[in-house]
Amino acid sequence: MVLITHCGGNTDKINEILVAAQRRFGMYGFEKTSVSEIAADLHMSKASIYYYFADKGKLFGAVIEKEHSEFIESVEQECETLIDASDMLRAYVNINIEFFRKLLNLSRVKHSDIMENRYAQEQMVELRQKELVIIEKTLTKGNEQGTFNVENSFEMAHLFLDLLKGLRKMTIGRKDVFYLNDEEYNDLVKRVRDFTEIFIKGISI
Template identity: 35%
Template sequence: MLTENKDEMRDKILEAALKRFTQFGAGKTTMNEIADDIRCSKASLYYYFPDKNGLHNAVLAKVGEVYFNGIEDAVKNMTSASAALRQLIDIRHDFIQKFCRLELFKLLKNGPPAQIAAQMNEVKEKETALIARMFEKGIQDGEFIEMDPVQAAELYNQALIGLRFSVLQGIPHLGEPSPEEFSLIIAKQKQLAEIFIKGMQKR
């Protein structure tokens, strides 16, 4: 029972932190404000999260779970590989809109470089694995030409990630891209998806 209570309290803290981060930004939120929101002492808050960076990492893990659950649902329920690939871009767009004030990149940059690299690599690997399943579905259904789905997924995901850096080149901004810049990236990613889909479809 004690374990359940600890888990419930931890989840309560994460929900309060996520609510504040998405509304006001992580940088402008204090541990005191989160403690006040859930009516607990600051000491209790630090029992679960010894510092703000620890809380940031836990929040990142929580929103990452939301993101990948969305992609997993798209994979499980896909009627076609083409539709799933298009939906993947929409999932990314909806995710960014929902959590744009969370300052995801700023939170990531607060961690040790090795930890940041590991987190980014884990995200890329998970995305690639889910995209590979979309390609496999397309091949099995005769929608796509024969190919190595894993290699194709790696190339596709690398291209999607690369567009972020390509689109922002020359656009003046500090740190995290703005919602408008993200919308531009998403638009380019949708164009890329259509090129890939047309290139893979059986004639």
């Protein structure tokens, strides 16, 4: 992880810090969480955390990086088991929405926290690039299989991600804390899956 100051092979300790930080940031947000509180949760000193992470901003960015890495890994593993490009696109969407709820209910990351933290912003940009690669490859594969008819897979991948993000944004509305109850989440799942089927039908031969 690029945001770690020292590693020293102590990956267990780093992961322990990240899990505790994820819990704190999720419950109270970036601004209202202190490194001292995270250290107290772990029964360690603040200096011990600063040994691995130079400041709170980098620690928050590392939490976002951890969550995104887990998401991308899950998508890649699932897509490796599939052959049909349409099924790959559906798998991406299903994992995306499941992961989105995981973030909502475990992390509850504030939009303002991400926008005001350049390290978190960098992770968001990096995640989008990785997602674009996955979607673009899937669309290209569909063309090769003769099931999709997409002239520009790169532009279509951008459009797909933007529309998907728009659906999530409409569901969240003006909420600062990203938390959805069961009814709101189920409604989001239906909208996203309906959109995916319409999208697949629109690019299918």
